[in-house]
Amino acid sequence: MYVLDKDINEPLYIQLYNAIKKEITHHLKAGAKLPSVRKIALEYKISKNTVELAYKQLYAEGYIESIPKSGYFVADTLLESHHDSTIMQKAHDETKSTLRYDFFPARLTNDAFPLKLWKRLFIKAMEAQLDFGAYGDRQGEQGLRDEIAKYLIKSRGVVCDASQIVVCGGFTDSMNLIATLFVKELHEIAIEYPGYPVAGKIFGDYGYALLPIDVNHNGLEIDKLEATDAKLVYITPSHQYPTGVTMPIANRIKLLNWAKRTGGMIIEDDYDSELRYQNRPIPSLQGLDNDDRVIYIGTFSKSLAPALRVSYLVLPHRSIERYKTICQTHHLRCCVSLSTQKTLELFMKEGHWERHLRKIRTLNRKKHDLMKETLKTVFKDMIEIISEGGGLAIIIRPTIDINLQKLRANALKEGVKIYLGSDDYGEAWEALRMGFGGLQEREIIDAIKLLKKIWLKTLDE
Template sequence: MRRFKLLFLDRASPVSLQAQLTSQIKELIRAGQLAAGERLPSSRDLAADLRISRNTVVYTYERLISEGYLDSSLRSRIYVADTAPELQRAAHERGRHRQTVRVPATVPIAGGSTAPMPFRPCQPDVQLFPLAMWNRLRSRALRSTNRSLLHYNSAAVLGLRELRENLAAYLRESRGVRCEWWQVAITSGSQQALYLLSRLLLKQGDRVYMEDPGYQGATKAWQVAGADIQYLPVDHEGVTIPPLAEEPGKLMYATPSRQFPTGVSLSLSRRLALVNGAADSGTWIVEDDYDSEFRYEAAPLPSLQSLDVSGRVIYIGTFSKLLFPALRLGYAVLPVPLVEEFQALKSTVEDHGPMIDQATLAAFLDTGAFYSHIRRCRRAYAERQRAFLDEIQHGGLPLDFRYTDGGMNLTGFLPAEFHDVEASARLRRAGLDVPALSSYSGRAGDPQTSLRDDESRTDHGLVFGFTAFTPERIRLGVEMILRTGLA
């Protein structure tokens, strides 16, 4: 029993007495304090000695026997199994090996909240979200559906019907989208819609037209399919129109309501050229309408899809900006010939999205809480945009804000003598998150693929998000920019 005096059980520990005893006996074996063939005390004696219940010792012995550390085959005595020291050494080696394995550099290891720093683009203010109302609607949805939301629901691969109906009505009314409810597919953020469209429509080498600068989430989706991406410059009328008659693309991605990240709206003549060119050449247009509700002085512009009579425009949107990004709910409005194939493909990724959140969102739309929330955000964001522009103007910074009619971001174009990547790095060191406009360019490192006139400097500036920050934080943020300088 002498060696068992080494055992110490901590009754205040959250680790159970049985787990403590198990690991300590293993440790005695590993340290050579208990040799193969050596006898252990009876469960009654050890329990009395440690002043614990006999069952704790019995269960510990049973577990160690099942794991191969102890043996009980000899006249009902318990002793250390012949194989135990090797087992323990192997476990020890595994542990050592685990400690030396390094986490790959791109795998994030930090957890917890990621509240944005000023002036990170595209961030809604989650403080404005009516969480209590959301939780009430969520509880009501769970109560009224009598737990049916908790089952698998393969019929809802493209989303809960109530949500698709309410969303279709909203899109028809507010965005002029032409659709029936069954053309609306609910996805895990608009990113999943982009990924599924890439898988559905593209094969290796297919030509895809992208705005430049443009949304990297879309570029990533086309890259997985091995698409041949052609970049289109953006000017004061929005994205330039590709030569679809001579060089038809399989697909073109565009943000016509508010080009991301410059903020310019696509002119009507280009909208018409785009839908006509797509119809004639058979190119699919993916219209990403990510934040068009936030137009501060006028009603939102109608969608490009509303002009499309030939069914070539796939309209996608997200609740990440209107509600909150962690909800991970977005959608695609699919032209009729794509609905079945999209559904089949989506079923290989997930049976269906989160049903409780979808039911809550359906009620949020139905009760009108959604509309009140948008109005509240629009008012707050308009005020923040004004505060930001006023502060910048007073500070006399060399930034030219050309497109200020709405959105969640403002792009300040820089004069040629400034370098936007360096300015962005400077601000980052001061704790500000302001990406360089040129970091959104697909030309970075691959100038061959661009159609851009290289003389143009419209891709050179800084992108400021203002929506997630109170006017006071905006004031302090601009003060910090002035103190830090841009060069």
């Protein structure tokens, strides 16, 4: 039973999203089927659009998965499990089977997290006489913001201090805050196409009109952006999602000139910047900005742990007072627990974060290279690699005619889960997103060989 209050300011879909998320994290098991959109709409006398928005947000954050003609189910990726033993929902009859290999494109293995060290630092943080009887700093704890600022200055060339840092509860929380910052004065946002769909959904939910701007080998096509009336743009310049391209310095300068000339603002999502395997990343766009026009977004999800739900913003000085006003008006506070913040602060202060990054880069570089070579060896000229060299996945596209929806269904029957570009972009941008971060090295070769057998079987059908 969900409690929805139509008389409060919080949107109904957010209330429903939070209620279902709480039920998933506390009561439901992986594979559990959720009520249909129609059933919830009728039972709670709300619109189907409200329910769909809540489900879309849960899907975007990985809490649920959608199985065609079957409905929504609690995602198996939420469970911690031994390397290749998770529980999944079979699409054809909703019965459970063992998932042998999951190519989820944004996951780390459970043993990649420094659990023993984290426990020790957690205890140390708890012994520091933290004040659990008071509300914490709205922007996040000062000590953690100091450490984040020092890291960004050193490693990403970001020009900032702790006063500009806002600690958030994951990417969605960060984007909700940015959307709130500009919702009263701006009514549209330019976004990359193809791009990260969650960003567009969040701004769309706030009533912004979305202006898709094509991406080429240099990232966002700035000439097409300049042809619009947009004053706000969201980009992933370090490792564009999903194509993997990097925006060169010349285009970054051109984009900054656009912002200065038009009075626009740039949201720089430094997506996957820490996980580069073939060359050093270009310093942040924010670090090149001399007109206070860039909002920088970072997260600890890809390199440390998605489960911690810790992200951060670097706000331009021009936006800090507006942020404080919004916090007062909407009673907003940092939603990351005090214990997590103080443990992460110690993790960074004592040098463990940078050592962990080196370890994670090395580990995933090996996986990346192994998957790349195995794909080329096993599939030969049946595929082309269209994105590689960073992040936790390699993007491939068939060079022969194969029904990828049928391939996915056949793979699922064999305990192999694959992810398609069309899930987010429709048939306009189809590809296979081959995640390696959640697989052990020893599993990668066997997983790809098994996929090849399923591939050939699908071609024969």
